[in-house]
Amino acid sequence: MSGDDRQNEEDRQAELAREHKERQAKRAAEQSAKARRNTFIGAAVAVVVVAGGIFAATTLVGNDGAGTASAQSTPSASASASASASAPTELPTTTPPKKATDVSCTYKRDDSVPHKYVGLPGKKPNMKLSTMTVSTNHGDIVIEVDPNATPCSVNSMAFLAKKGFYEGNKCHRLALPETSGLFLLQCGDPQAKADGKNPTDGQGNAGYVFRDEAVGAIPYTRGVVFLTQPLDAAGQNSSQFAISLSDENSQLEPQYSVLGMVKSGLEIIEKVAKDGVIVNPDDITGDGGSTAPKNPIIIKKVTLK
Secondary structure, three states: OOOHHHHHHHHHHHHHHHHHHHHHHHHHHHOOOOOOOOOOOOOEEOOOOOOOOOEEEEEEEEOOOOOOOOOOOOOOOOOOOOOOOOOOOOOEEEEOOHHHOOOHHHHHHEEOHHHHOOOOOOOOOOOOOEEEEEEEOOOOEEEEEOOOOOOOHHHHHHHHHHHOOOOOOOOOEEEEEEOOOOEEEEEEEOOOOOOOOOOOOOOOOOEEEEEEOOOOOOOOOOEEEEEEEEEEOOOOOOEEEEEEOOOHHHHEEOOOEEEEEEEEEEEHHHHHHOOEEEEEEOOOOOOOEEEEEOOOOOOEEEOOO
């Protein structure tokens, strides 16, 4: 590529980023006028220690209703003008361990978006799971999970992992501060091409949805892993998840279910981020698969134990 071509490409990237930030600011202003959704029903607030941090979680009660909000939008994390509250600085009493018989998960069939259906998870989660390993072509990302805090989210991930759902999946979105105002990696769309051309990247799911858990429990700071769903929707969790790479992501509206905390492997994503992203000219809103990593991150296997 000649010097002029590189300059033109850099100018184009800068213009796309500027236009995106203007749209993002407008969308954030519109969102700030709306009342925050709160579909999470619980009995008491407790705290669970996850990966050396404090994971504030709400004790689940009657956990057998699936949300009915529309799944028309792209399942993704988008910035908001509202900042999440800071994480607790003291360690309160932890939640007593739950028994599987105390929890019942409901998953609702959904084929309204591109999907890969491998069945529905069972209603009774394995409460002994503690670690989720995402093996990629660059190495392993190890995540500490807590089914006592988010049993149905962990149960869904364990089911999909056992079915081989994530094998070969390309992480479709690497959001960078200069292009999206966020720094995170998003994966789990089974139909994603991550090539900067596919207009439906970021819309796919596992053919079912389920309710939110631990929404707003902690800010989405560096290392936090959360499920993603359509903007301004609730109860539309499925196969997609995001890994936060910056404390600045605390600006995200607290509407996403917290899955866990990364124990090791963040440096893998950060290294890939240095290689840049592919901007999809047909999707520059930041709501979907608009910025796939130039150096692909491909999931080889997901394991929970």
